[in-house]
Amino acid sequence: MRLSRLSLMLATLLATHSSFAEIPATLEQQQSALRSGKLSATELLQYYEQQIAARNPATGAVQALDPQAKQVAARIDQQKKYKGALTGLPLLLKDNIDAQGMITTAGSIALAENLVQKDAPLVARLRAAGAVIVGKTNLSEWANLRSSKSTSGWSSAGAQVRNPYDLSRSPCGSSSGSGAAVAARMIPAAIGTETDGSIVCPASVNGLVGLKPTVGLVSRTGIVPISHTQDTAGPMTLSVKDAALLLNVMAGSDPADPATLEADKRRSKDYAKGLSRNGLQGRRLGLVRQLADGYDAETKALFQRSLAILKAAGATVVEVDLPGLEELDKDELTVLLYDFKADLNHYLAATPATVKHRQMADVIAFNQAQAERVMPYFAQDLMEQAQATSGLQDPVYLAAAARVRQKAGIQGIDATMRRHGLDALIAPTTGTAWPIDYKAGDVIEGSASTPAAVAGYPHLTVPMGLVRGLPVGLSFFGHAWGEARLLQLGYAFEKARPALPAPQLAR
Numbered sequence: 001m002r003l004s005r006l007s008l009m010l011a012t013l014l015a016t017h018s019s020f021a022e023i024p025a026t027l028e029q030q031q032s033a034l035r036s037g038k039l040s041a042t043e044l045l046q047y048y049e050q051q052i053a054a055r056n057p058a059t060g061a062v063q064a065l066d067p068q069a070k071q072v073a074a075r076i077d078q079q080k081k082y083k084g085a086l087t088g089l090p091l092l093l094k095d096n097i098d099a100q101g102m103i104t105t106a107g108s109i110a111l112a113e114n115l116v117q118k119d120a121p122l123v124a125r126l127r128a129a130g131a132v133i134v135g136k137t138n139l140s141e142w143a144n145l146r147s148s149k150s151t152s153g154w155s156s157a158g159a160q161v162r163n164p165y166d167l168s169r170s171p172c173g174s175s176s177g178s179g180a181a182v183a184a185r186m187i188p189a190a191i192g193t194e195t196d197g198s199i200v201c202p203a204s205v206n207g208l209v210g211l212k213p214t215v216g217l218v219s220r221t222g223i224v225p226i227s228h229t230q231d232t233a234g235p236m237t238l239s240v241k242d243a244a245l246l247l248n249v250m251a252g253s254d255p256a257d258p259a260t261l262e263a264d265k266r267r268s269k270d271y272a273k274g275l276s277r278n279g280l281q282g283r284r285l286g287l288v289r290q291l292a293d294g295y296d297a298e299t300k301a302l303f304q305r306s307l308a309i310l311k312a313a314g315a316t317v318v319e320v321d322l323p324g325l326e327e328l329d330k331d332e333l334t335v336l337l338y339d340f341k342a343d344l345n346h347y348l349a350a351t352p353a354t355v356k357h358r359q360m361a362d363v364i365a366f367n368q369a370q371a372e373r374v375m376p377y378f379a380q381d382l383m384e385q386a387q388a389t390s391g392l393q394d395p396v397y398l399a400a401a402a403r404v405r406q407k408a409g410i411q412g413i414d415a416t417m418r419r420h421g422l423d424a425l426i427a428p429t430t431g432t433a434w435p436i437d438y439k440a441g442d443v444i445e446g447s448a449s450t451p452a453a454v455a456g457y458p459h460l461t462v463p464m465g466l467v468r469g470l471p472v473g474l475s476f477f478g479h480a481w482g483e484a485r486l487l488q489l490g491y492a493f494e495k496a497r498p499a500l501p502a503p504q505l506a507r
Contacts, residue, residue: 023047027089027188027242034082034089041073041088045132048090051186052134055505058167061180063095063158065135066102072132085249087130092190094178095136095157096143097233098222099123106224107141107155107174109373110366113354120222121254122191122233129249137177137190143198144174145226145340145386146367147378149441152176152202156374160436163206164503165470169433170442172201178236179206185506189237189246195226195336197430197449199234200461204429204473207463207500209490210236211243212449214480215456217263219254224347227339228259229401230453240462240491244271247483268484279492281314283423285476286416288322291427291448298467299445303428306464306474306497310426313496315489320416320425322451324407331404332454338397340386360387377438409455409480417478424482424489425451429461429473452477460486462493463500471500 023044024030033039049065056062069090076088093099096106098120105111119127127133138158144150152173153161161176163169164184171180175192179202182190192199194212203210211234218233225231235246251267253260268274292303307317345359357363364383367374389397413425431445452459457480461473474493476486 025185025188026239027086027237027245028239030089030188031082034087041076041132042070044088045069045073045090045134048134048187051184055164055184055186058162058505059164059180059184059186060159060161061137061171061177061184062092062186063105063136063138063177064102066099066133068101069132069134076130076132084130085245086126088132089130090132090134090187091126092134092137092178092181092187093123094139094175094190094192096139096193096224097123097191099133099136102136104224105155105157106143107139107157108363109156109370110357110363111351111355112157113356114351115354117352118222121219121256122222122250125249125252131249134187137175137181139175139177140173142383143193143195143224143226145195145336146380146383148381149378151377151436151438152442153436154377162436163433164505165207166433168435169470170205170436172205172430172433174198175202175236179203179208179210182206182208182236182238183503183506185502189235189242191233192236193223193231193233194453195230196332196453197447199236200449200459200473200475201430201447203236204461205433205471207471207503208236208238209240209243209463209494210234210461210473211247211483211487212452212459213247213251213483214458216259216261217267217481217483218250219252219257219260221254221256225339225343227336228343229335229339229405230456240487240494241272241275243460244275244487247271266481271484271487274484274488275491276488277492277495278314279488280310280496283315283489284421285310285315285317285489286320286420286422286425287317288425288427288448289319290322290325291446294446295428295431296445299428299431299472302465302467302472303474306493309496310493313492317426318420320420320422322412322416322425324412325451328404328408328450328454331400332450334397334400335404337382337386338389338392338394340383341389342392378441404454405456408451409457413451413455413457413477414479422478424476424478424486427475428464429475432467432470432472448475448477456480458483458486460490462490465498465500
């Protein structure tokens with residue numbers, strides 16, 4: 001169900017559901033309440049349906065509800081077995097992730113008939129662990145690679161997502177709906193996807209924990225792609241422990257995704273096991289100077305207070321430079337444009353017969369024909385540039401791909417961490433959310449996402465606090481397959497800093 005049908009359903013839910021007793025906020029707390037018998041899966045689902053009904057009209061974060069959710073929750077309650085890793089816990093999925101019985105749009109009305117009959121392996125893992133898929137979240141159309149002048153959080157399929165801390169400001173993209181839905185407490189956790197910044201930026205500006213895993217730790221099969229080189233799905237949560245609980249289920253090899261060949265061997269058995277308040281004791285963190293510049297005075301002051309918290313918790317912080325950062329952008333864009341055409345064509349070719357647009361060229365033509373609906377604010381120059389590429393065997397692509405991965409990873413993150421004996425690199429994730437402005441597009445004040453995104457390495461953001469009432473996150477990133485260490489560091493920081501207040505919308 002979508003758009004007007006979704007609005008009607010939400011209005012009905014709001015009118016019919018009675019008030020609920022206090023519901024714990026995090027997955028960890030809800031898991032405990034389910035297992036102790038204080039809460040049922042059906043009660044939990046009904047509570048979040050009510051929150052969606054009340055808050056989604058303002059935020060535009062939720063794109064569609066899963067009609068199967070009630071039956072799933074009822075079946076779990078009938079069995080009265082809540083011992084699975086995620087049994088009875090509600091989740092939302094970004095609407096570029098396939099879920100059986102739901103339409104996957106990637107934010108585009110060109111995919112309005114993409115009714116999927118099979119779960120993405122990631123979703124199958126979540127369901128097997130007992131999660132209740134409540135629905136899909138809105139996103140930046142085509143994950144923000146349609147136009148160089150795009151506005152984060154806007155899509156032709158779902159309109160504008162808004163930041164719950166200030167509805168006039170951006171939720172960042174492309175996992176904008178996932179971030180806004182969790183921040184507004186319409187769901188305890190959601191799944192996002194990232195190519196470069198699309199988990200960590202919306203997590204940061206919405207006051208959440210966001211984890212972009214190592215590329216190859218989580219299956220990408222059944223997810224509308226931008227780039228097999230950089231794409232990955234990851235959790236967006238209210239706590240580091242919740243991110244670890246979700247990663248326990250999400251991580252693993254998928255025969256259909258060659259990048260995940262080593263995932264079962266490389267993954268940790270339990271990402272939540274090593275989390276401790278003492279996780280920063282004796283650790284060495286590298287403050288990346290280039291990624292900490294360019295922020296306003298209040299953001300810099302918050303970052304300095306966060307550094308003091310890290311040091312008081314036992315960490316040593318040293319200033320470092322990442323070599324070659326200024327050289328990454330051009331090669332990265334080249335790789336993404338080539339990948340986008342090849343990978344999207346591969347996905348579209350396997351969609352149901354009801355989908356008329358089977359190649360990127362078809363989508364571009366559709367957008368031109370439906371320009372008033374699809375391109376009222378920004379065009380499709382990046383998609384057109386992608387269409388003009390000549391295939392993944394082009395020497396230009398092969399050289400750029402080899403060069404950029406080497407500079408960001410082996411010569412960048414890896415070399416810097418080894419040179420200084422570091423456990424992780426740190427920087428502000430990004431600045432505060434900027435005003436939504438369709439003429440100006442996104443105006444982002446700084447970003448730490450690119451090095452780990454291009455290298456394919458893990459990146460964790462954890463809230464530092466508020467600047468002028470708006471959240472700002474602290475980034476931890478490092479070697480490939482190093483999620484466990486990043487989660488340990490992030491957990492200790494989370495426990496040492498003051499708790500972040502919920503947005504007024506959720507109080």
